[in-house]
Amino acid sequence: MNRPIVSIENISKLFGNVTAVDDVSLKIVEGEFFALLGPSGCGKTTLLRMLAGFEIPSSGRIVIDDVEMEGIDPNRRPVNMVFQSYAVFPHMTVVDNVAYGLKVTGVPRPEIEARVEEALALVKLDGFERRMPSQLSGGQRQRVALARALIKRPKVLLLDEPLSALDAKLREAMQLELVRLRNAVGITFVIVTHDQDEALSMANRIAVMDRGRVVQVAGPAELYEFPNSRFVADFIGKINLLDAQVAGMENGRLLADSPGLGRVAVPFSGAARAQIGLAVRPEKVKLERNEPTVGRLKIRGRVREIAYYGDESHVFIEADPGLVITANVSNDARTIQGPVAVGDEVWVSWAPTDTLVLTE
């Protein structure tokens, strides 16, 4: 079960003298829903296209289902891809689109018919058989692209930013749909996305990429709560980041000085450099009128701005030296006035255990 279905070993890709993918190694386990996450231009799509065979790696090797992929054309690889633009053939009906991959490889007609019916039912497109792509909505076209790829029963399904062209509501529905599909077919999914919410909500494991390199590979919760670098902490969700000077260690806790916070002690194991970042997620920050109890990291400030989102409000507090801390306050009482107003003097605090120490 834990056999790696895809193993990427020291893969690099250069376009001219631009390094798109820089010495990446990854193992993707059979049955996983794996996400490649990163800002645009980080090389995630290039990496996916190398798995599909549309780009040839400059160095390194890719093994899919125990077969070395070098020199194997895209049409002979045990993977199928859902394109960002869907790439549904505009001159073919839904049925012809879905059947295409079987027809060109000479699967007998009765089998094609049965499998097309099964694939269309899987993506809930039964009843649309005779439609042309121009008569379908964006979401339906995407289902055609999914059915067309899944009908080939690939070892790995590659999805290139599959939800980016859909509107917000449909995107959320498709996220659940993709997870349901993956559970139904049991195929390994590798998805490329720049949307952290998409990656967090769908994937079992996520590789965060930056400038051609993989920065961290972890499950969604680990990635969010224990990012290994400033880049990951900043890219996944929102974060308050304070620069600090290391002052020493004291029975398993790191002592650090940070302007505004003073000397703090936070749990930490590992080696820290002299300069570190102390970080805390906005939803773990507490707002109080009175000075909080001892033992919490705290800072005094004035509410500068409040962004209201209905379920919660993001409160921006300016602490003394021009340092702005964001606190997410959940609006759990049904009132018009929130707990704080712009201009209020408040205390901001959080627990030492909620503090992230970022050394990179």
Add this chain to the structure above:
Amino acid sequence: MKAGTLTRGGRAIGVTPRVNLRRRVLPLDYARRRSLQALLVGIFAFLYFPIVALVAFSFNDSKRNVTWQGFTFDYYIKAFNNSSLHEAFINSMIIAGTATLVSTVLGAMLGLGLYRFRFPARGLVDGWISLPIVIPEVCMGVAMLAFFAAVNIPLGLFTITVSHIAFIAPFVAVVIRARMAGFDESLEEASRDLGADQWQTFWNVTFPFMIPGLVAGALLAFTLSLDDFVITFFTSGPGSTTFPIKIYSMVRFSVTPEVNAASTVLIVLTLTLTVIAMIIQGRSGKQMVEK
């Protein structure tokens, strides 16, 4: 004058802005300027009156083409029974048919190649293909004639056809390139990804996308070849008179309604093909927008 002021004053209470909007011709309201409208009518008359007159006089019941005598189809029948005109028409059809077939295939390959591949001197080839379009036809005709004389090929249907292919293929290439500019390359990748080899991908995905361009290009090629006079004149030999050249030689004796009738047939033929080509191109354009 007083009454006018009063009325204006009266309107000012209620609907003055609307009245003003209707009356004033704004700088960008070209279509509402009388002078420009007149100019437009003048230009259209200048461009199309001769053609309308030509068509009208083909029904004139008179030997001389000067005054209107009455309506008749006689000259169409006469033109139809003129065996040398007949022969010229058949020649034109053979040449146009062959030239269309060959130049469409060559032009499509050229257009597709220029769209798809990045190769050294691509810019040069790109400029070179539009050369036959901009070169004066006379020069092209002389060059062809000199070439055929140099390699000792007797002038005839073959030389005309070859010359036509040479100057028409670039037009087809331009049409195909324009069509391919709207092509989504991930369609080909999707086809490869689904297990199709490169030939299957071309015939199943790329070629169907090219069809509207191919049809439009072929119709364009056909009308160009059918119409051509200058290049044909230089490269034709004995027994290879084409329809336009035959009409020209008939005019040299006298402009009879028979010439008008023959010309009208040519106009109708090319006009029909052009309209069909435009409709096909328009429809494929709409398809691209929908996509």
